[in-house]
Amino acid sequence: MREMELSERKMKILQAVVRNYLETGEPVGSRTISKYTDLNLSSATIRNEMADLEEMGYIVQPHTSAGRIPSDAGYRLYVDTMMQDKERDVAELRDNLLEKEERLDQLLKQTAKLLATVTNYASMVSAPSIHQNKLKLIQLSRVNSDQLLAVIVVEGNVIKNTLLDVEEELDDETILKLNILLNTHLNGLSIEEINLKLITTLKAQAGIHSDIISNVIDAVAKAIHEEDDLEIYTSGTNNIFKYPELTDGTKASELIGTFEEKQALNELVVRSLAEDNGTGIQVYIGDESPVESMKDCSIVTATYDLGEGMKGTIGIIGPKRMDYDKVVDNLKDVMHQLDSIYKK
Amino acid sequence: MREMELSERKMKILQAVVRNYLETGEPVGSRTISKYTDLNLSSATIRNEMADLEEMGYIVQPHTSAGRIPSDAGYRLYVDTMMQDKERDVAELRDNLLEKEERLDQLLKQTAKLLATVTNYASMVSAPSIHQNKLKLIQLSRVNSDQLLAVIVVEGNVIKNTLLDVEEELDDETILKLNILLNTHLNGLSIEEINLKLITTLKAQAGIHSDIISNVIDAVAKAIHEEDDLEIYTSGTNNIFKYPELTDGTKASELIGTFEEKQALNELVVRSLAEDNGTGIQVYIGDESPVESMKDCSIVTATYDLGEGMKGTIGIIGPKRMDYDKVVDNLKDVMHQLDSIYKK
DNA sequence: ATTAGCACTCGATTTTGATGAGTGCTAACA
DNA sequence: TGTTAGCACTCATCAAAATCGAGTGCTAAT
Numbered sequence: 001m002r003e004m005e006l007s008e009r010k011m012k013i014l015q016a017v018v019r020n021y022l023e024t025g026e027p028v029g030s031r032t033i034s035k036y037t038d039l040n041l042s043s044a045t046i047r048n049e050m051a052d053l054e055e056m057g058y059i060v061q062p063h064t065s066a067g068r069i070p071s072d073a074g075y076r077l078y079v080d081t082m083m084q085d086k087e088r089d090v091a092e093l094r095d096n097l098l099e100k101e102e103r104l105d106q107l108l109k110q111t112a113k114l115l116a117t118v119t120n121y122a123s124m125v126s127a128p129s130i131h132q133n134k135l136k137l138i139q140l141s142r143v144n145s146d147q148l149l150a151v152i153v154v155e156g157n158v159i160k161n162t163l164l165d166v167e168e169e170l171d172d173e174t175i176l177k178l179n180i181l182l183n184t185h186l187n188g189l190s191i192e193e194i195n196l197k198l199i200t201t202l203k204a205q206a207g208i209h210s211d212i213i214s215n216v217i218d219a220v221a222k223a224i225h226e227e228d229d230l231e232i233y234t235s236g237t238n239n240i241f242k243y244p245e246l247t248d249g250t251k252a253s254e255l256i257g258t259f260e261e262k263q264a265l266n267e268l269v270v271r272s273l274a275e276d277n278g279t280g281i282q283v284y285i286g287d288e289s290p291v292e293s294m295k296d297c298s299i300v301t302a303t304y305d306l307g308e309g310m311k312g313t314i315g316i317i318g319p320k321r322m323d324y325d326k327v328v329d330n331l332k333d334v335m336h337q338l339d340s341i342y343k344k
Numbered sequence: 345m346r347e348m349e350l351s352e353r354k355m356k357i358l359q360a361v362v363r364n365y366l367e368t369g370e371p372v373g374s375r376t377i378s379k380y381t382d383l384n385l386s387s388a389t390i391r392n393e394m395a396d397l398e399e400m401g402y403i404v405q406p407h408t409s410a411g412r413i414p415s416d417a418g419y420r421l422y423v424d425t426m427m428q429d430k431e432r433d434v435a436e437l438r439d440n441l442l443e444k445e446e447r448l449d450q451l452l453k454q455t456a457k458l459l460a461t462v463t464n465y466a467s468m469v470s471a472p473s474i475h476q477n478k479l480k481l482i483q484l485s486r487v488n489s490d491q492l493l494a495v496i497v498v499e500g501n502v503i504k505n506t507l508l509d510v511e512e513e514l515d516d517e518t519i520l521k522l523n524i525l526l527n528t529h530l531n532g533l534s535i536e537e538i539n540l541k542l543i544t545t546l547k548a549q550a551g552i553h554s555d556i557i558s559n560v561i562d563a564v565a566k567a568i569h570e571e572d573d574l575e576i577y578t579s580g581t582n583n584i585f586k587y588p589e590l591t592d593g594t595k596a597s598e599l600i601g602t603f604e605e606k607q608a609l610n611e612l613v614v615r616s617l618a619e620d621n622g623t624g625i626q627v628y629i630g631d632e633s634p635v636e637s638m639k640d641c642s643i644v645t646a647t648y649d650l651g652e653g654m655k656g657t658i659g660i661i662g663p664k665r666m667d668y669d670k671v672v673d674n675l676k677d678v679m680h681q682l683d684s685i686y687k688k
Numbered sequence: 689a690t691t692a693g694c695a696c697t698c699g700a701t702t703t704t705g706a707t708g709a710g711t712g713c714t715a716a717c718a
Numbered sequence: 719t720g721t722t723a724g725c726a727c728t729c730a731t732c733a734a735a736a737t738c739g740a741g742t743g744c745t746a747a748t
Contacts, residue, residue, distance in 0.1 A: 027741090029741050030741075030742080031740090031741080042691050042692080044691050044693090044743095045689085045691070047741085047743075048743095051742090051743080061742085062699090063698065064698060064699090064742070065696080065739095065740070065741050065742050065743095066740080066741065066742085067740080067741065136487060137485060137487050139495070141483045141495070143481050143497055147501075151493070151495050151505070153487055157487070157491075157507060159493065159505040161495070161503040161505065234604070236604075237600060237604055238597045238600040238604065241596065241600075252585065253582045254582075256582040257582040260578070260580075260581055371710090373709070373710050374710075374711080375709085375710080385721080385722090386722050388712095388721075389720085389721055389722070391710090391712075392720095394711095395711090395712080407730070408728050408730095409727080409728045409729050409730080410710065410711085410728095410730075411710065
């Protein structure tokens with residue numbers, strides 16, 4: 001028994017167990033499989049095979065004398081080797097999404113909503129990170145006698161505003177000069193390229209207004225990195241109530257908390273971006289989850305790429321018995337749409 | 345019995361019922377009241393009085409031979425006439441909040457979080473509406489050969505960005521002229537004051553670039569009204585799991601959905617702002633709720649006023665047996681802090 | 689290698705009974 | 719007349735007991 005290989009038949013049985021459990025959510029018994037599959041075997045035979053599969057760790061019994069349900073390893077095997085492409089019912093999806101919002105945040109919000117509606121699971125969409133982006137425009141304007149408005153535009157047309165306090169009022173001409181100074185030196189540079197030497201040069205040229213330069217640089221750095229910039233949009237979190245296994249005990253509360261905080265979801269985004277294996281799709285089953293409160297869930301993520309280094313993550317969070325085929329399919333589709341939408 | 349007046353004694357008993365129920369969440373019986381109150385009466389007497397109170401509709405029995413719990417009317421009477429000021433344990437609160445964020449949205453987010461933590465209920469904070477605000481600055485900059493960036497600053501330092509498409513590239517001088525034109529004519533005006541006549545004048549002066557003027561005006565109007573500007577921050581929605589009466593059946597799901605959508609919460613904001621009675625505090629009990637999914641909740645709202653017409657709503661959503669005294673107190677406190685924080 | 693048959697297990701559901709908090713009512717009481 | 723003691727009654731809650739049935743493992747026959 002030790003060096004047992006996974007026979008064709010066992011595969012088929014495991015697949016049947018998973019499929020059936022995904023549909024019903026109930027432990028599935030030998031008799032059911034016996035009819036469900038095309039291999040004509042009696043329930044007794046199936047029982048023997050299932051006993052083997054259990055020993056190998058692919059399925060478990062919730063209790064003696066109940067059917068079997070897939071273990072995490074079972075799901076994993078299924079996802080890795082047994083998924084099949086579904087008929088895509090995604091035409092409709094494409095239509096809906098195509099009303100291309102000009103505002104990126106709106107588009108992403110809408111994407112999250114759409115995914116949640118289509119899949120009946122919870123969804124999340126992270127705004128793209130813009131780390132390695134290049135500065136496109138810096139614009140200072142006087143707004144009060146003691147405040148300057150700094151508008152910072154980076155590649156990809158992401159816009160940031162910051163208010164700067166200044167001691168003495170600056171006249172129009174000075175502001176104009178500062179603007180020219182900043183733009184001629186900084187435009188086209190990424191944040192990493194703005195080094196100390198450059199800053200020193202700028203300060204020297206700014207003369208008595210060198211402190212403003214410091215402020216602006218700080219603002220730029222802050223605007224680009226800005227922690228809270230990791231906007232994450234969620235939708236359909238209440239879909240988890242459709243799956244009892246996610247709502248008993250305090251699980252529901254914890255999940256909802258996680259979705260509301262959004263802080264923890266960032267972990268998901270980071271992991272997902274880091275582990276990108278080429279397909280852009282990642283599946284986390286149960287304990288594999290990067291987020292503590294989702295140990296009873298499965299998570300499927302996709303990485304989209306708007307070009308110019310703007311990458312983000314979209315994800316679906318549902319029960320372990322989620323419809324992996326469909327979810328992966330939907331996710332791929334949305335991912336490709338996002339990829340292409342800004343490559344006009 | 346018909347024209348029975350609410351005797352002093354009945355009031356006291358009702359009050360005791362409410363108080364006790366708020367604490368324990370259990371139906372309260374006559375014997376309990378008999379000891380809980382200072383009026384020395386036997387349980388039998390209390391029973392008679394309670395029967396009266398029930399007939400009058402202030403309390404109800406969940407089932408025969410259980411204690412009584414307050415009806416909506418009972419809560420209402422309590423809130424209107426029987427609340428008392430609590431010892432304020434809010435010093436701590438003040439400290440926490442005072443780390444005055446420079447960014448308004450951050451501050452509001454933090455406020456919501458704080459309220460949720462302190463009260464153990466769900467909270468919401470709406471960003472101030474800025475309808476009647478005056479323009480402070482308009483700034484056009486070229487960002488691409490075919491795109492202009494319009495930055496719009498209104499009183500209260502709320503900043504909006506919009507990208508405008510332009511047909512032919514504009515040179516620096518033209519942009520400068522347009523900026524001057526716009527600012528000299530529009531600064532200090534509220535959106536209502538920008539009428540057709542003014543627009544016509546502007547267009548005439550802009551000559552061949554009159555279409556840009558149209559675009560800018562549109563952008564200004566959009567930026568100020570913008571529907572989705574009704575940002576609403578929520579926090580502690582998972583606190584509802586602490587109150588079983590809010591989580592059985594599909595209630596939890598509906599509530600969570602409402603909080604996530606945020607759309608419906610807007611109704612709350614509008615109502616709350618409209619019905620402001622001077623104190624700034626509003627209490628909605630059960631069916632009085634403006635939001636369908638909160639028919640089993642009580643809602644307490646407060647209206648804050650940052651000055652310059654920037655008003656917003658903060659609210660607490662919890663079970664009907666919420667600690668009204670404390671909630672009102674906390675809310676008042678936070679409201680005042682917000683009121684003063686921007687009146688430096 | 690497959691299958692029919694059977695005893696067995698155990699969660700889920702229903703049944704039953706005991707408990708006790710709380711009520712309404714009546715009669716006695718100050 | 720208002721208050722109170724006493725008592726029968728109701729009914730949710732809990733625990734123990736009984737029942738049910740889906741599903742298993744094992745053995746023996748094919």
